[in-house]
Amino acid sequence: MPPPPYNAPQDMERRDWIAGLEKGLHLIEAFDAEHSRLTASQAAQRCGMTRTATRRYLLTLVHTGHVTTDGKLFWLTPRVMRLGQAYLESARLPRAVQPYLQRVTAGTGEVAYSAVLDHDELVYIARSGTQRHLNTGYMLGSRVQPHLTAAGMVILAALGPGFWEPWLAAQTLRPFTSHTVLDKQQLQQNLVQARLQGWAISEQQLEMNYRGIAVPLWDHNDELLGAMSVTMPMNNETSELAVKRILPVLQDTARSARPLL
The missing domain is CATH 3.30.450.40 (GAF domain)
Incomplete structure (x- = not known):
């Protein structure tokens, strides 16, 4: 049997793991066609995190330009497309x-x-x-x-x-x-x-x-x-x-x- 695809998840040492980065990326992936705009509570539920922590991550993503908000709802910005484009180009x-x-x-x-x-x-x-x-x-x-x-x-x-x-x-x-x-x-x-x-x-x-x-x-x-x-x-x-x-x-x-x- 051939090996799994090259993008299969890999084991890693816990000292190398950055939980905040993982949670931030997971939060970006929480948005999709059926959930294009989410409150902090809805995003927290989809990601299995607390509302307080989720809101902090969302506000950080607002600061980096990957997410925008009207004060209640949050949604992705076109800047997120840079992540996928970086793969296609590199x-x-x-x-x-x-x-x-x-x-x-x-x-x-x-x-x-x-x-x-x-x-x-x-x-x-x-x-x-x-x-x-x-x-x-x-x-x-x-x-x-x-x-x-x-x-x-x-x-x-x-x-x-x-x-x-x-x-x-x-x-x-x-x-x-x-x-x-x-x-x-x-x-x-x-x-x-x-x-x-x-x-x-x-x-x-x-x-x-x-x-x-x-x-x-x-x-x-x-x-x-x-x-x-x-x-x-x-x-x-x-x-x-x-x-x-x-x-x-x-x-x-x-x-x-x-x-x-």
Whole structure:
């Protein structure tokens, strides 16, 4: 079984741990689409901290410009985007994989992505698309549950049952479309199939009329980095024709990238 993704949590000495930094970052992550504005009490509840401590952290984040407030509610500012942009600009993988995504787009006419597993979420770190697709699909930094996408399924499959079985057991599955697979046994069967064939396809799991096809992305040391995928409208193209058109380009490109990653 390959090692866990590079961003798996690491053990550390307690003397090296800075609790305030951890809590501040945890507090930033408490804001999401369903909780865009929070009182100090609401943020405290989401983070498992006291209201007094949470308010101090929030006011500190107001001081640094990462959060703003009207005196009662707190919300994030665009400055928080610097954190994600710093990764995209400094990490090697998004830059290294970009020309290969462009090759996939040139060979298929579709939007190509690279994604990695971050704990329980799939994160899109690079993309390349034709002009007609620039305003569709996943944005850089988009996070989704991995079992809803071909990229996520192929990563879970490559990690093997020793990884995906406890991962699935801990998940709460919810429907996004009428086609979303909610049966964990069926998901395991799909993962076994993806592992055996070395690629994955996902149809209408997250959004109606959209299909994804993905292959794992390995480096020159045979370590799993993430996935390379294509996401596209299904239109009237059958699954078989889509795989025949897209998969060889993905596989050839992933093989070409492997020695240089």
